[in-house]
Amino acid sequence: MTATTTAPMAATPERTRGTPNARLRAWATRAPLLPALIFMIVVTQLPFVATLVISFFDWNSLYPDARAFAGLANYGEVLTDPDLRRSVWTTILLTVAVVLASLVLGLVLALLLDRRFRGRGIVRTLLIAPFLVVPVAAALLWKHVLYNPEYGLFNGLLHYVGGPQPDWISDAPLLAVEASLVWQWTPFMMLILLAGLQSRDHQQIEAARVDGASDWQIFRHLTLPHLRRYLELGALLGSIYIVQNFDAVFTITSGGLGTANLPYTVYQTFYQAHEHGLASAAGVLVVIGSIIIATFALRVVSSLFREEVSRG
Protein backbone atom coordinates (compact mmCIF):
# COMPACT_ATOMS: atom_id res chain seq x y z
CA MET A 1 0.00 0.00 0.00
CA THR A 2 2.80 2.42 0.83
CA ALA A 3 4.17 1.80 -2.64
CA THR A 4 0.99 3.06 -4.31
CA THR A 5 0.92 6.19 -2.23
CA THR A 6 4.54 7.06 -2.83
CA ALA A 7 4.65 6.34 -6.55
CA PRO A 8 3.18 9.70 -7.63
CA MET A 9 5.55 11.45 -5.23
CA ALA A 10 8.64 9.80 -6.66
CA ALA A 11 7.44 10.42 -10.18
CA THR A 12 6.98 14.16 -9.77
CA PRO A 13 10.45 15.40 -10.76
CA GLU A 14 10.39 13.57 -14.11
CA ARG A 15 6.95 14.80 -15.02
CA THR A 16 7.62 18.50 -14.60
CA ARG A 17 7.84 18.96 -18.37
CA GLY A 18 5.40 21.69 -19.40
CA THR A 19 3.15 21.55 -16.33
CA PRO A 20 3.13 24.30 -13.74
CA ASN A 21 4.95 23.35 -10.61
CA ALA A 22 2.16 24.40 -8.32
CA ARG A 23 -0.27 21.92 -9.78
CA LEU A 24 2.18 19.10 -9.33
CA ARG A 25 2.79 20.09 -5.79
CA ALA A 26 -0.95 20.10 -5.17
CA TRP A 27 -1.14 16.54 -6.49
CA ALA A 28 1.82 15.55 -4.38
CA THR A 29 -0.01 16.84 -1.32
CA ARG A 30 -3.15 14.98 -2.30
CA ALA A 31 -1.40 11.70 -3.11
CA PRO A 32 -1.39 10.24 0.42
CA LEU A 33 -5.12 10.83 0.61
CA LEU A 34 -6.10 9.20 -2.65
CA PRO A 35 -5.88 5.48 -1.83
CA ALA A 36 -8.24 5.85 1.11
CA LEU A 37 -10.59 8.11 -0.81
CA ILE A 38 -10.78 5.90 -3.89
CA PHE A 39 -11.21 2.80 -1.75
CA MET A 40 -14.16 4.34 0.08
CA ILE A 41 -15.85 5.49 -3.09
CA VAL A 42 -15.51 2.09 -4.76
CA VAL A 43 -16.53 -0.04 -1.79
CA THR A 44 -19.38 2.06 -0.37
CA GLN A 45 -20.80 4.32 -3.08
CA LEU A 46 -20.87 1.88 -6.01
CA PRO A 47 -22.93 -0.78 -4.22
CA PHE A 48 -25.40 1.86 -3.10
CA VAL A 49 -25.84 3.10 -6.66
CA ALA A 50 -26.46 -0.51 -7.67
CA THR A 51 -29.06 -0.85 -4.90
CA LEU A 52 -30.75 2.27 -6.17
CA VAL A 53 -30.89 0.86 -9.71
CA ILE A 54 -32.18 -2.54 -8.58
CA SER A 55 -34.89 -0.86 -6.51
CA PHE A 56 -36.61 0.20 -9.74
CA PHE A 57 -36.84 -3.38 -11.01
CA ASP A 58 -39.30 -6.14 -10.43
CA TRP A 59 -36.77 -8.85 -9.73
CA ASN A 60 -37.13 -12.11 -7.87
CA SER A 61 -33.99 -14.23 -8.13
CA LEU A 62 -36.08 -17.43 -8.29
CA TYR A 63 -37.61 -16.14 -11.53
CA PRO A 64 -34.67 -14.46 -13.28
CA ASP A 65 -36.48 -14.32 -16.64
CA ALA A 66 -39.31 -12.23 -15.25
CA ARG A 67 -37.03 -9.31 -14.44
CA ALA A 68 -38.58 -6.05 -15.63
CA PHE A 69 -38.43 -2.34 -15.04
CA ALA A 70 -41.04 -1.46 -12.44
CA GLY A 71 -40.59 2.23 -11.81
CA LEU A 72 -41.65 3.19 -8.32
CA ALA A 73 -43.81 0.10 -7.82
CA ASN A 74 -41.42 -1.39 -5.24
CA TYR A 75 -41.53 1.77 -3.17
CA GLY A 76 -45.31 1.76 -3.38
CA GLU A 77 -45.34 -1.82 -2.17
CA VAL A 78 -42.93 -1.18 0.70
CA LEU A 79 -45.05 1.71 1.90
CA THR A 80 -48.41 -0.07 1.53
CA ASP A 81 -47.62 -3.69 2.45
CA PRO A 82 -48.80 -3.95 6.08
CA ASP A 83 -45.81 -6.07 7.13
CA LEU A 84 -43.27 -3.76 5.57
CA ARG A 85 -44.99 -0.66 6.86
CA ARG A 86 -45.03 -2.20 10.28
CA SER A 87 -41.28 -2.71 10.10
CA VAL A 88 -40.83 1.00 9.35
CA TRP A 89 -42.86 1.77 12.46
CA THR A 90 -40.98 -0.84 14.52
CA THR A 91 -37.66 0.70 13.46
CA ILE A 92 -38.76 4.14 14.64
CA LEU A 93 -40.16 2.81 17.91
CA LEU A 94 -37.11 0.69 18.65
CA THR A 95 -34.65 3.46 17.87
CA VAL A 96 -36.43 6.22 19.79
CA ALA A 97 -37.09 4.06 22.86
CA VAL A 98 -33.56 2.68 23.08
CA VAL A 99 -31.85 6.01 22.45
CA LEU A 100 -33.95 7.94 24.97
CA ALA A 101 -33.77 5.30 27.70
CA SER A 102 -30.04 4.74 27.35
CA LEU A 103 -29.41 8.47 27.18
CA VAL A 104 -31.28 9.16 30.43
CA LEU A 105 -29.67 6.21 32.21
CA GLY A 106 -26.30 7.19 30.78
CA LEU A 107 -26.73 10.72 32.10
CA VAL A 108 -27.55 9.49 35.61
CA LEU A 109 -24.53 7.19 35.58
CA ALA A 110 -22.23 9.88 34.16
CA LEU A 111 -23.30 12.34 36.87
CA LEU A 112 -22.66 9.71 39.55
CA LEU A 113 -19.28 8.78 38.10
CA ASP A 114 -18.22 12.40 37.71
CA ARG A 115 -17.91 12.58 41.51
CA ARG A 116 -15.00 11.17 43.37
CA PHE A 117 -15.74 8.10 45.46
CA ARG A 118 -13.97 4.99 46.62
CA GLY A 119 -13.47 2.53 43.76
CA ARG A 120 -14.70 4.83 41.00
CA GLY A 121 -12.33 3.20 38.51
CA ILE A 122 -13.74 -0.25 39.28
CA VAL A 123 -17.35 0.92 38.90
CA ARG A 124 -16.47 2.56 35.58
CA THR A 125 -14.95 -0.68 34.35
CA LEU A 126 -18.00 -2.68 35.48
CA LEU A 127 -20.24 -0.26 33.61
CA ILE A 128 -18.30 -0.37 30.35
CA ALA A 129 -18.37 -4.17 30.24
CA PRO A 130 -21.89 -4.57 28.70
CA PHE A 131 -20.73 -2.54 25.73
CA LEU A 132 -17.76 -4.85 25.24
CA VAL A 133 -19.66 -8.11 24.94
CA VAL A 134 -19.97 -9.22 21.30
CA PRO A 135 -23.51 -8.10 20.28
CA VAL A 136 -24.64 -11.60 19.28
CA ALA A 137 -23.33 -12.95 22.58
CA ALA A 138 -25.16 -10.23 24.49
CA ALA A 139 -28.38 -11.03 22.65
CA LEU A 140 -27.95 -14.75 23.41
CA LEU A 141 -27.32 -13.91 27.06
CA TRP A 142 -30.61 -12.02 27.27
CA LYS A 143 -32.58 -14.57 25.27
CA HIS A 144 -31.48 -17.73 27.04
CA VAL A 145 -29.89 -16.82 30.34
CA LEU A 146 -32.08 -13.92 31.51
CA TYR A 147 -35.44 -14.08 29.73
CA ASN A 148 -36.03 -17.83 29.56
CA PRO A 149 -39.31 -18.52 31.37
CA GLU A 150 -38.17 -21.83 32.87
CA TYR A 151 -34.64 -21.26 34.05
CA GLY A 152 -33.83 -17.61 33.25
CA LEU A 153 -32.33 -15.38 35.91
CA PHE A 154 -35.25 -12.94 35.93
CA ASN A 155 -37.85 -15.56 36.75
CA GLY A 156 -35.38 -17.18 39.11
CA LEU A 157 -35.17 -13.94 41.10
CA LEU A 158 -38.95 -13.46 40.90
CA HIS A 159 -39.34 -16.95 42.31
CA TYR A 160 -37.75 -15.81 45.60
CA VAL A 161 -40.30 -13.04 46.08
CA GLY A 162 -43.14 -15.27 44.90
CA GLY A 163 -43.75 -13.08 41.88
CA PRO A 164 -45.31 -14.11 38.59
CA GLN A 165 -43.30 -16.11 36.04
CA PRO A 166 -43.84 -14.27 32.74
CA ASP A 167 -42.59 -15.47 29.39
CA TRP A 168 -40.76 -12.21 28.74
CA ILE A 169 -40.09 -12.54 25.02
CA SER A 170 -43.59 -13.77 24.10
CA ASP A 171 -45.37 -11.33 26.39
CA ALA A 172 -43.47 -8.19 25.42
CA PRO A 173 -41.25 -9.00 22.42
CA LEU A 174 -40.32 -5.48 21.39
CA LEU A 175 -39.69 -4.42 24.98
CA ALA A 176 -37.47 -7.48 25.44
CA VAL A 177 -35.33 -6.48 22.47
CA GLU A 178 -35.25 -2.86 23.63
CA ALA A 179 -34.19 -3.74 27.18
CA SER A 180 -31.22 -5.73 25.93
CA LEU A 181 -30.18 -2.87 23.66
CA VAL A 182 -30.56 -0.28 26.41
CA TRP A 183 -28.26 -2.43 28.55
CA GLN A 184 -25.67 -2.49 25.75
CA TRP A 185 -25.91 1.19 24.78
CA THR A 186 -26.13 2.91 28.16
CA PRO A 187 -22.35 2.58 28.68
CA PHE A 188 -21.76 4.31 25.32
CA MET A 189 -23.96 7.25 26.32
CA MET A 190 -22.32 7.35 29.74
CA LEU A 191 -18.84 7.52 28.23
CA ILE A 192 -19.73 10.41 25.91
CA LEU A 193 -21.53 12.34 28.66
CA LEU A 194 -18.72 11.69 31.11
CA ALA A 195 -16.30 13.20 28.61
CA GLY A 196 -18.66 16.17 28.39
CA LEU A 197 -18.84 16.55 32.18
CA GLN A 198 -15.10 16.43 32.49
CA SER A 199 -14.65 19.21 29.95
CA ARG A 200 -16.71 21.64 32.06
CA ASP A 201 -15.18 24.85 33.32
CA HIS A 202 -14.66 24.09 37.00
CA GLN A 203 -13.81 27.65 37.94
CA GLN A 204 -17.19 28.77 36.70
CA ILE A 205 -18.88 26.13 38.86
CA GLU A 206 -16.80 27.11 41.90
CA ALA A 207 -17.78 30.73 41.33
CA ALA A 208 -21.46 29.84 41.09
CA ARG A 209 -21.20 27.81 44.29
CA VAL A 210 -19.51 30.66 46.14
CA ASP A 211 -22.35 32.88 44.95
CA GLY A 212 -24.73 30.50 46.70
CA ALA A 213 -26.12 28.55 43.76
CA SER A 214 -27.67 25.20 44.73
CA ASP A 215 -26.60 21.92 43.13
CA TRP A 216 -29.81 21.83 41.14
CA GLN A 217 -29.31 25.41 39.90
CA ILE A 218 -25.76 24.58 38.85
CA PHE A 219 -26.98 21.48 37.04
CA ARG A 220 -29.89 23.27 35.39
CA HIS A 221 -28.11 26.44 34.31
CA LEU A 222 -24.46 25.42 33.85
CA THR A 223 -24.10 21.66 33.42
CA LEU A 224 -27.12 20.94 31.24
CA PRO A 225 -26.48 23.73 28.69
CA HIS A 226 -22.85 22.60 28.48
CA LEU A 227 -23.94 18.98 28.03
CA ARG A 228 -26.50 19.82 25.36
CA ARG A 229 -24.25 19.12 22.43
CA TYR A 230 -22.90 15.95 24.02
CA LEU A 231 -26.48 14.78 24.56
CA GLU A 232 -27.24 15.56 20.92
CA LEU A 233 -24.11 13.78 19.77
CA GLY A 234 -24.91 10.70 21.86
CA ALA A 235 -28.51 10.65 20.63
CA LEU A 236 -27.57 11.01 16.97
CA LEU A 237 -24.67 8.54 16.95
CA GLY A 238 -26.77 6.12 18.98
CA SER A 239 -29.60 6.52 16.45
CA ILE A 240 -27.30 5.80 13.53
CA TYR A 241 -26.12 2.55 15.10
CA ILE A 242 -29.51 1.46 16.48
CA VAL A 243 -31.48 2.22 13.28
CA GLN A 244 -29.15 -0.30 11.67
CA ASN A 245 -29.47 -2.89 14.42
CA PHE A 246 -29.63 -6.41 13.12
CA ASP A 247 -27.95 -8.60 15.73
CA ALA A 248 -30.45 -8.21 18.58
CA VAL A 249 -33.58 -8.56 16.43
CA PHE A 250 -32.11 -11.52 14.57
CA THR A 251 -30.98 -13.31 17.73
CA ILE A 252 -33.70 -12.63 20.28
CA THR A 253 -36.89 -12.92 18.21
CA SER A 254 -35.70 -13.69 14.65
CA GLY A 255 -37.91 -10.83 13.60
CA GLY A 256 -41.02 -12.55 14.91
CA LEU A 257 -43.85 -11.16 17.03
CA GLY A 258 -43.76 -7.75 15.38
CA THR A 259 -40.11 -6.99 16.11
CA ALA A 260 -38.82 -7.04 12.52
CA ASN A 261 -37.12 -3.70 11.89
CA LEU A 262 -36.09 -2.45 8.45
CA PRO A 263 -32.58 -3.94 8.37
CA TYR A 264 -33.98 -7.33 9.36
CA THR A 265 -36.77 -6.98 6.79
CA VAL A 266 -34.32 -6.08 4.04
CA TYR A 267 -32.21 -9.10 4.99
CA GLN A 268 -35.21 -11.39 4.98
CA THR A 269 -36.74 -10.00 1.80
CA PHE A 270 -33.70 -10.69 -0.30
CA TYR A 271 -32.04 -13.56 1.56
CA GLN A 272 -35.08 -15.68 2.22
CA ALA A 273 -37.80 -14.36 -0.11
CA HIS A 274 -35.35 -13.58 -2.93
CA GLU A 275 -37.22 -10.37 -3.74
CA HIS A 276 -34.30 -8.27 -4.95
CA GLY A 277 -36.24 -5.23 -6.13
CA LEU A 278 -38.38 -5.00 -3.03
CA ALA A 279 -35.42 -5.45 -0.69
CA SER A 280 -33.51 -2.72 -2.50
CA ALA A 281 -36.41 -0.29 -2.24
CA ALA A 282 -36.61 -0.97 1.51
CA GLY A 283 -32.85 -0.50 1.70
CA VAL A 284 -33.09 2.87 -0.04
CA LEU A 285 -35.77 3.91 2.46
CA VAL A 286 -33.41 3.03 5.33
CA VAL A 287 -30.84 5.26 3.67
CA ILE A 288 -33.29 8.15 3.39
CA GLY A 289 -34.10 7.79 7.09
CA SER A 290 -30.40 7.69 7.92
CA ILE A 291 -29.71 10.76 5.80
CA ILE A 292 -32.27 12.70 7.82
CA ILE A 293 -30.58 11.68 11.07
CA ALA A 294 -27.12 12.09 9.57
CA THR A 295 -27.78 15.66 8.46
CA PHE A 296 -28.37 16.60 12.08
CA ALA A 297 -25.47 14.45 13.25
CA LEU A 298 -23.05 16.07 10.82
CA ARG A 299 -24.17 19.51 11.96
CA VAL A 300 -23.51 18.63 15.61
CA VAL A 301 -20.16 17.02 14.85
CA SER A 302 -19.09 19.96 12.70
CA SER A 303 -19.98 22.50 15.39
CA LEU A 304 -17.89 20.57 17.92
CA PHE A 305 -15.22 20.21 15.29
CA ARG A 306 -15.11 23.89 14.33
CA GLU A 307 -14.55 24.68 17.97
CA GLU A 308 -11.55 22.38 17.98
CA VAL A 309 -10.09 23.77 14.76
CA SER A 310 -10.39 27.36 15.93
CA ARG A 311 -8.79 26.36 19.23
CA GLY A 312 -5.85 24.65 17.46
Add this chain to the structure above:
Amino acid sequence: MSDATTDMPDTRTVARGTTADTRPARSHRARGAGLGVAAWLLGLLFFLPIAWMVLTSLHSEPDAATNPPSWAASLTLDGYREFFGVGGGASPWPALINSTVASLASTLLVLLLAFPAAYALSIRPVKKWTDVLFFFLSTKMLPVVAGLLPLYLFAKNTGLLDNIWLLVLLYTSMNLPIAVWMMRSFLAEVPVAVIEAAQLDGARLPTVLARVVAPIAAPGIAATALICFIFSWNELLFARVLTGVVAETAPVFLTGFITSQGLFLAKVCAASLVISLPVLAAGFAAQDKLVQGLSLGAVK
Protein backbone atom coordinates in the same frame (compact mmCIF):
# COMPACT_ATOMS: atom_id res chain seq x y z
CA MET B 1 -7.88 2.81 39.21
CA SER B 2 -6.01 6.09 39.46
CA ASP B 3 -8.54 7.72 41.76
CA ALA B 4 -7.79 9.87 44.71
CA THR B 5 -10.35 8.37 47.02
CA THR B 6 -10.17 10.77 49.92
CA ASP B 7 -10.54 14.06 48.10
CA MET B 8 -13.81 15.82 48.77
CA PRO B 9 -15.00 18.84 46.86
CA ASP B 10 -15.66 20.71 50.10
CA THR B 11 -12.24 20.49 51.72
CA ARG B 12 -11.46 24.07 50.89
CA THR B 13 -14.72 25.42 52.25
CA VAL B 14 -14.24 23.48 55.46
CA ALA B 15 -10.65 24.61 55.77
CA ARG B 16 -11.81 28.21 55.69
CA GLY B 17 -13.35 27.28 59.01
CA THR B 18 -16.31 29.59 59.35
CA THR B 19 -19.06 27.94 61.41
CA ALA B 20 -21.65 28.77 58.76
CA ASP B 21 -19.82 26.58 56.30
CA THR B 22 -19.47 23.47 58.43
CA ARG B 23 -23.06 22.26 58.49
CA PRO B 24 -23.76 22.30 54.74
CA ALA B 25 -20.34 20.79 54.16
CA ARG B 26 -21.08 17.87 56.46
CA SER B 27 -24.48 17.08 54.93
CA HIS B 28 -22.88 17.48 51.52
CA ARG B 29 -20.28 14.91 52.44
CA ALA B 30 -22.90 12.46 53.71
CA ARG B 31 -24.83 12.81 50.50
CA GLY B 32 -21.61 12.41 48.53
CA ALA B 33 -21.06 9.04 50.22
CA GLY B 34 -24.66 8.08 49.48
CA LEU B 35 -24.21 8.88 45.81
CA GLY B 36 -21.02 6.81 45.80
CA VAL B 37 -23.03 3.84 47.11
CA ALA B 38 -25.68 4.47 44.45
CA ALA B 39 -23.00 4.41 41.76
CA TRP B 40 -21.69 1.11 43.11
CA LEU B 41 -25.16 -0.43 43.17
CA LEU B 42 -25.92 0.62 39.59
CA GLY B 43 -22.50 -0.56 38.45
CA LEU B 44 -23.10 -3.98 40.02
CA LEU B 45 -26.61 -4.12 38.57
CA PHE B 46 -25.30 -3.50 35.07
CA PHE B 47 -22.59 -6.08 35.56
CA LEU B 48 -24.93 -8.72 37.06
CA PRO B 49 -25.89 -10.33 33.70
CA ILE B 50 -22.22 -10.79 32.84
CA ALA B 51 -21.38 -12.13 36.29
CA TRP B 52 -24.31 -14.53 36.00
CA MET B 53 -23.09 -15.59 32.56
CA VAL B 54 -19.66 -16.40 34.03
CA LEU B 55 -21.21 -18.43 36.85
CA THR B 56 -23.55 -20.28 34.49
CA SER B 57 -20.68 -21.13 32.15
CA LEU B 58 -18.96 -22.85 35.09
CA HIS B 59 -21.93 -25.00 36.04
CA SER B 60 -22.90 -28.39 34.70
CA GLU B 61 -25.82 -28.26 32.28
CA PRO B 62 -28.41 -29.62 34.77
CA ASP B 63 -27.23 -27.13 37.44
CA ALA B 64 -27.33 -24.25 34.93
CA ALA B 65 -30.95 -24.86 33.97
CA THR B 66 -32.71 -24.70 37.31
CA ASN B 67 -35.32 -22.42 38.77
CA PRO B 68 -34.70 -21.04 41.36
CA PRO B 69 -31.06 -20.56 40.29
CA SER B 70 -28.44 -22.73 41.93
CA TRP B 71 -25.88 -20.37 43.45
CA ALA B 72 -23.88 -22.96 45.27
CA ALA B 73 -23.69 -25.73 42.66
CA SER B 74 -20.23 -27.18 42.14
CA LEU B 75 -18.07 -25.63 39.44
CA THR B 76 -16.89 -27.42 36.32
CA LEU B 77 -15.22 -26.58 33.03
CA ASP B 78 -17.52 -28.91 31.09
CA GLY B 79 -19.24 -25.98 29.34
CA TYR B 80 -15.91 -24.86 27.93
CA ARG B 81 -14.94 -28.42 26.97
CA GLU B 82 -18.26 -28.79 25.17
CA PHE B 83 -17.75 -25.49 23.38
CA PHE B 84 -14.34 -26.51 22.07
CA GLY B 85 -15.93 -29.66 20.73
CA VAL B 86 -14.09 -32.04 23.04
CA GLY B 87 -17.15 -34.25 23.39
CA GLY B 88 -17.99 -34.14 19.70
CA GLY B 89 -19.94 -31.36 18.04
CA ALA B 90 -18.69 -28.64 15.72
CA SER B 91 -15.29 -27.21 16.60
CA PRO B 92 -15.27 -23.41 16.97
CA TRP B 93 -11.63 -23.18 15.89
CA PRO B 94 -12.22 -22.53 12.17
CA ALA B 95 -14.64 -19.72 13.04
CA LEU B 96 -12.28 -18.26 15.62
CA ILE B 97 -9.40 -18.38 13.15
CA ASN B 98 -11.54 -16.77 10.43
CA SER B 99 -12.52 -13.96 12.78
CA THR B 100 -8.92 -13.44 13.79
CA VAL B 101 -7.72 -13.32 10.19
CA ALA B 102 -10.54 -11.03 9.04
CA SER B 103 -10.17 -8.64 11.97
CA LEU B 104 -6.38 -8.46 11.95
CA ALA B 105 -6.04 -8.19 8.17
CA SER B 106 -8.69 -5.50 7.84
CA THR B 107 -7.23 -3.57 10.78
CA LEU B 108 -3.83 -3.65 9.12
CA LEU B 109 -5.29 -2.51 5.80
CA VAL B 110 -7.22 0.27 7.55
CA LEU B 111 -4.05 1.52 9.19
CA LEU B 112 -2.12 1.47 5.91
CA LEU B 113 -4.83 3.49 4.15
CA ALA B 114 -5.81 5.78 7.02
CA PHE B 115 -2.35 6.80 8.15
CA PRO B 116 -1.29 8.65 4.94
CA ALA B 117 -4.82 10.03 4.56
CA ALA B 118 -4.80 11.38 8.11
CA TYR B 119 -1.40 12.92 7.39
CA ALA B 120 -2.81 14.69 4.32
CA LEU B 121 -5.76 15.93 6.35
CA SER B 122 -3.93 17.16 9.41
CA ILE B 123 -0.21 17.85 9.13
CA ARG B 124 -0.13 18.90 5.52
CA PRO B 125 -3.76 19.75 4.82
CA VAL B 126 -4.98 19.50 1.25
CA LYS B 127 -7.41 22.11 -0.02
CA LYS B 128 -10.97 21.66 1.22
CA TRP B 129 -9.72 19.16 3.76
CA THR B 130 -12.75 19.57 6.02
CA ASP B 131 -15.03 18.58 3.12
CA VAL B 132 -12.99 15.44 2.56
CA LEU B 133 -13.10 14.65 6.25
CA PHE B 134 -16.87 14.97 6.26
CA PHE B 135 -17.16 12.80 3.19
CA PHE B 136 -15.47 10.00 5.13
CA LEU B 137 -17.84 10.52 8.01
CA SER B 138 -20.91 10.50 5.77
CA THR B 139 -20.04 7.05 4.41
CA LYS B 140 -20.19 5.76 7.98
CA MET B 141 -23.80 6.86 8.09
CA LEU B 142 -24.74 4.83 5.04
CA PRO B 143 -26.50 1.75 6.45
CA VAL B 144 -24.97 -1.63 5.74
CA VAL B 145 -28.20 -2.86 4.16
CA ALA B 146 -27.92 -0.10 1.54
CA GLY B 147 -25.29 -2.04 -0.38
CA LEU B 148 -25.70 -5.56 0.91
CA LEU B 149 -27.64 -7.01 -2.03
CA PRO B 150 -25.31 -5.80 -4.82
CA LEU B 151 -22.33 -6.99 -2.77
CA TYR B 152 -23.98 -10.38 -2.41
CA LEU B 153 -24.71 -10.58 -6.16
CA PHE B 154 -21.17 -9.45 -6.93
CA ALA B 155 -19.72 -12.09 -4.61
CA LYS B 156 -21.94 -14.79 -6.05
CA ASN B 157 -21.03 -13.98 -9.64
CA THR B 158 -17.30 -13.72 -9.01
CA GLY B 159 -17.06 -16.77 -6.79
CA LEU B 160 -16.10 -14.67 -3.79
CA LEU B 161 -19.02 -15.93 -1.70
CA ASP B 162 -17.82 -17.65 1.44
CA ASN B 163 -14.40 -16.03 1.04
CA ILE B 164 -12.81 -14.39 4.07
CA TRP B 165 -10.93 -11.81 1.97
CA LEU B 166 -14.13 -10.20 0.75
CA LEU B 167 -15.03 -9.63 4.41
CA VAL B 168 -11.60 -8.11 4.94
CA LEU B 169 -12.33 -5.51 2.24
CA LEU B 170 -15.79 -4.75 3.61
CA TYR B 171 -14.58 -4.46 7.20
CA THR B 172 -11.89 -2.10 5.94
CA SER B 173 -14.50 0.17 4.38
CA MET B 174 -16.55 -0.06 7.57
CA ASN B 175 -13.69 1.12 9.78
CA LEU B 176 -11.70 3.41 7.51
CA PRO B 177 -13.80 6.56 8.19
CA ILE B 178 -13.50 6.13 11.97
CA ALA B 179 -9.78 5.48 11.65
CA VAL B 180 -9.21 8.55 9.48
CA TRP B 181 -11.08 10.76 11.93
CA MET B 182 -9.36 9.36 15.00
CA MET B 183 -5.88 9.42 13.50
CA ARG B 184 -6.34 12.92 12.19
CA SER B 185 -6.87 14.15 15.73
CA PHE B 186 -3.84 12.20 16.97
CA LEU B 187 -1.56 13.35 14.14
CA ALA B 188 -2.63 16.96 14.65
CA GLU B 189 -0.76 16.78 17.94
CA VAL B 190 2.59 15.96 16.31
CA PRO B 191 4.74 19.11 16.33
CA VAL B 192 5.24 20.42 12.80
CA ALA B 193 8.78 21.58 13.58
CA VAL B 194 9.93 17.98 14.01
CA ILE B 195 8.55 17.03 10.61
CA GLU B 196 10.08 20.04 8.91
CA ALA B 197 13.45 19.27 10.45
CA ALA B 198 13.34 15.75 9.02
CA GLN B 199 12.38 17.09 5.59
CA LEU B 200 15.27 19.56 5.68
CA ASP B 201 17.54 16.59 6.26
CA GLY B 202 16.30 15.27 2.94
CA ALA B 203 13.86 12.63 4.17
CA ARG B 204 11.10 11.71 1.74
CA LEU B 205 7.47 11.38 2.73
CA PRO B 206 7.43 7.62 3.44
CA THR B 207 10.50 7.99 5.63
CA VAL B 208 9.00 10.95 7.45
CA LEU B 209 5.78 9.04 8.06
CA ALA B 210 7.48 5.86 9.20
CA ARG B 211 10.38 7.29 11.18
CA VAL B 212 9.08 10.56 12.57
CA VAL B 213 5.29 10.77 12.64
CA ALA B 214 4.42 7.14 13.46
CA PRO B 215 6.59 6.82 16.59
CA ILE B 216 5.20 10.06 18.06
CA ALA B 217 1.58 9.15 17.30
CA ALA B 218 2.04 5.47 18.27
CA PRO B 219 -0.36 5.40 21.28
CA GLY B 220 -3.14 6.96 19.23
CA ILE B 221 -2.52 4.60 16.33
CA ALA B 222 -2.66 1.64 18.71
CA ALA B 223 -6.02 2.81 20.10
CA THR B 224 -7.35 3.24 16.57
CA ALA B 225 -6.25 -0.28 15.71
CA LEU B 226 -7.95 -1.75 18.80
CA ILE B 227 -11.24 -0.06 17.99
CA CYS B 228 -11.17 -1.21 14.35
CA PHE B 229 -10.41 -4.71 15.60
CA ILE B 230 -13.43 -4.63 17.94
CA PHE B 231 -15.83 -3.52 15.21
CA SER B 232 -14.60 -6.15 12.75
CA TRP B 233 -14.74 -8.90 15.35
CA ASN B 234 -18.33 -7.98 16.32
CA GLU B 235 -19.76 -7.69 12.81
CA LEU B 236 -22.61 -10.07 11.98
CA LEU B 237 -24.72 -8.94 9.00
CA PHE B 238 -22.03 -9.01 6.28
CA ALA B 239 -20.60 -12.23 7.67
CA ARG B 240 -24.00 -13.87 7.90
CA VAL B 241 -24.92 -13.06 4.29
CA LEU B 242 -21.54 -13.42 2.59
CA THR B 243 -19.97 -16.40 4.34
CA GLY B 244 -21.02 -19.99 4.76
CA VAL B 245 -19.18 -23.10 5.74
CA VAL B 246 -15.60 -22.15 4.97
CA ALA B 247 -15.37 -18.49 5.95
CA GLU B 248 -17.82 -18.52 8.88
CA THR B 249 -16.80 -16.04 11.60
CA ALA B 250 -17.20 -16.31 15.37
CA PRO B 251 -20.45 -14.26 15.59
CA VAL B 252 -21.95 -16.43 12.82
CA PHE B 253 -20.87 -19.50 14.79
CA LEU B 254 -22.72 -18.07 17.81
CA THR B 255 -25.93 -17.75 15.81
CA GLY B 256 -25.96 -21.56 15.85
CA PHE B 257 -27.08 -21.26 19.48
CA ILE B 258 -30.10 -19.06 18.75
CA THR B 259 -32.60 -21.88 18.93
CA SER B 260 -30.71 -24.19 21.28
CA GLN B 261 -32.65 -25.09 24.37
CA GLY B 262 -31.78 -25.42 28.04
CA LEU B 263 -29.64 -28.47 27.55
CA PHE B 264 -26.81 -26.22 26.32
CA LEU B 265 -27.01 -23.26 28.67
CA ALA B 266 -23.50 -23.63 30.11
CA LYS B 267 -22.14 -24.17 26.62
CA VAL B 268 -23.90 -21.04 25.31
CA CYS B 269 -22.39 -19.00 28.14
CA ALA B 270 -18.93 -20.45 27.66
CA ALA B 271 -19.12 -19.78 23.91
CA SER B 272 -20.32 -16.21 24.41
CA LEU B 273 -17.58 -15.49 26.91
CA VAL B 274 -14.75 -17.03 24.90
CA ILE B 275 -15.82 -15.19 21.75
CA SER B 276 -16.24 -11.90 23.65
CA LEU B 277 -12.85 -12.23 25.32
CA PRO B 278 -10.77 -10.51 22.59
CA VAL B 279 -13.24 -7.61 22.49
CA LEU B 280 -13.31 -7.26 26.28
CA ALA B 281 -9.50 -7.24 26.36
CA ALA B 282 -9.18 -4.75 23.48
CA GLY B 283 -11.96 -2.58 24.90
CA PHE B 284 -10.48 -2.32 28.37
CA ALA B 285 -7.08 -1.58 26.85
CA ALA B 286 -8.51 1.23 24.69
CA GLN B 287 -10.94 2.44 27.38
CA ASP B 288 -9.91 6.08 27.33
CA LYS B 289 -9.84 6.37 23.56
CA LEU B 290 -13.02 4.37 23.10
CA VAL B 291 -15.30 7.41 23.31
CA GLN B 292 -13.20 9.32 20.85
CA GLY B 293 -13.32 6.46 18.38
CA LEU B 294 -17.01 5.78 18.79
CA SER B 295 -17.95 9.43 18.55
CA LEU B 296 -15.88 9.64 15.36
CA GLY B 297 -13.28 11.84 16.98
CA ALA B 298 -15.79 14.56 17.85
CA VAL B 299 -15.36 14.21 21.61
CA LYS B 300 -12.03 14.11 23.37
